[in-house]
Amino acid sequence: MxxxxxxxxxxxxxxxxxxxxxxxxxxxxxxxxxxxxxxxxxxxxxxxxxxxxxxxxxxxxxxxxxxxxxxxxxxxxxxxxxxxxxxxxxxxxxxxxxxxxxxxxxxxxxxxxxxxxxxxxxxxxxxxxxxxxxxxxxxxxxxxxxxxxxxxxxxxxxxxxxxxxxxxxxxxxxxxxxxxxxxxxxxxxxxxxxxxxxxxxxxxxxxxxxxxxxxxxxxxxxxxxxxxxxxxxxxxxxxxxxxxxxxxxxxxxxxxxxxxxxxxxxxxxxxxxxGQVDYGRKSSEQGSVKFRRSLYFVKDMKAGDVITEDCIRSVRPGYGLVPKYFKELIGKKVAVDIKINSPVRHELIED
CATH class of the missing domain: 3.20.20.70 (Aldolase class I)
Structure with missing residues (x-):
């Protein structure tokens, strides 16, 4: 052609x-x-x-x-x-x-x-x-x-x-x-x-x-x-x-x-x-990522406490784990003391 x-x-x-x-x-x-x-x-x-x-x-x-x-x-x-x-x-x-x-x-x-x-x-x-x-x-x-x-x-x-x-x-x-x-x-x-x-x-x-x-x-x-x-x-x-x-x-x-x-x-x-086909994150979106939904602790917890559904919530901003991990976290224990309104992170959870 x-x-x-x-x-x-x-x-x-x-x-x-x-x-x-x-x-x-x-x-x-x-x-x-x-x-x-x-x-x-x-x-x-x-x-x-x-x-x-x-x-x-x-x-x-x-x-x-x-x-x-x-x-x-x-x-x-x-x-x-x-x-x-x-x-x-x-x-x-x-x-x-x-x-x-x-x-x-x-x-x-x-x-x-x-x-x-x-x-x-x-x-x-x-x-x-x-x-x-x-x-x-x-x-x-x-x-x-x-x-x-x-x-x-x-x-x-x-x-x-x-x-x-x-x-x-x-x-x-x-x-x-x-x-x-x-x-x-x-x-x-x-x-x-x-x-x-x-x-x-x-x-x-x-x-x-x-x-x-x-x-x-x-x-x-x-x-x-x-x-x-x-x-x-x-x-x-x-x-x-x-x-x-x-x-x-x-x-x-x-x-x-x-x-x-x-x-x-x-x-x-x-x-x-x-433009072109592009599913990647755009430059203008970088500043918005932190306002996406993520998981946060909504109560104080002690090391060894079991995570139940009323312990964590999907909320804005986006500094915690993405919400798809919610069900996976239920029943696990926290590895350290947790303060209310803290973002959920992998390193805070017992293996």
Whole structure:
């Protein structure tokens, strides 16, 4: 089995590391490059590992048609054609170079989801450190193969894909030379209800596909993402905006800066809590051991006296013998004089 480890821009990501947090800008720049710069800066300030953009133009992702096939009839973008939506939402290609430069200046990794080969070519010219395949493109095996040919790490979202389609995407990536691959459990609803996520699937994916796994989360808060970290998610992606009420295509289901900071903090805590199988006494418990139950003498006794049930009790603190010895001690004799409220010890009992 291929080792479940990828490295993006020098950051190793594995099941042992803290979750790799990706802030997805998507269309939340709302057509203003200054907003895009601010989103990058705020993602860095919140503690995200990476900021992701999307690289397409309307004509590279759909057709300019008002045929019923191309009309959106429900949801956040109801009433628009696909072309109109992507014209509104896309990140202009001439922004890409200054966005990459700004991210480098801020010290945060920036990479993108390409939607056709020309987008990959643009991103290669900018030395993008990794690529993300969006859920809607997970069935575009030719695109996956073209991305794989770059030799860069690849992350594939699996929203709407069934088990067979996920395997086909993985096989396409591996077959075209991808050595560092991760998949993200995803629900392609905007927003998506937490109960649709069925996070037990994430655990199954880890075993079924043998690649690094994570979560692309479209719920409205951080609970699902935090639980996924506790289940072993190595990568977590959430949409990110400066203002949820900004009016952009994706603002309403995106995290604001304080929420992203909480996500970065709390998923690290969840991953740390997951830990490993360990039945040993923990360092934080050392001071508590003395307050466990143990056996104490509850009356004065003389050397040679027989211990009866009313002579000893299981009480706190824990300086005496553990309570499992209670029955074994009944009928034995004490070897020395005993004062009331003394801990029971082996050396005080006759052999």
């Amino acid at each position: 291929t080792k479940q480890l990828i490295t993006i821009d020098g950051r190793e990501i594995s099941q042992e590391t803290t979750p790799y947090i990706i802030a997805e800008m998507s269309a939340n720049h709302n057509g203003d490059i200054e907003n895009a710069f601010k989103i990058i800066s705020e993602a860095k300030r919140a503690g995200a590992d990476a900021l992701k953009i999307q690289t397409y133009r309307p004509d590279t992702i759909t057709l300019n048609s008002d045929n019923p096939d191309f009309l959106i009839n429900e949801g956040l973008w109801e009433g628009r054609t696909l072309y109109e939506l992507y014209e509104w939402a896309h990140t202009p290609w001439e922004w890409h170079k200054p966005l990459f430069e700004h991210a480098r200046k801020e010290g945060i990794t920036l990479f993108s989801s390409p939607f056709d080969n020309t987008a990959v070519d643009l991103l290669e010219d900018l030395n993008a450190p990794a690529y993300k395949i969006a859920s809607f493109e997970a069935v575009d095996l030719a695109l996956i193969e073209y991305v794989a040919s770059t030799g860069k790490p690849m992350i594939i979202s699996t929203g709407m894909a069934d088990a067979e389609e996920i395997q086909e995407a993985i096989d396409a990536a591996r077959g075209a030379g991808c050595k560092e691959l991760a998949i993200l459990h995803c629900v392609s609803g905007y927003p998506a209800p937490a109960e649709d996520y069925n996070l037990k699937t994430l655990v199954d994916m880890q075993d079924r596909y043998g690649v690094l796994t994570g979560l692309s989360d479209h719920t409205l808060d951080n609970t699902t993402a935090i639980v996924s970290a506790a289940l072993g998610a190595s990568i977590i992606e959430k949409h990110f905006t400066l203002n949820r009420n900004g009016g952009g295509p994706d603002d309403s289901f995106s995290l604001e800066p304080a929420e992203l900071a909480a996500l970065c903090r709390d998923t690290k805590t969840a991953k740390a809590a997951l």
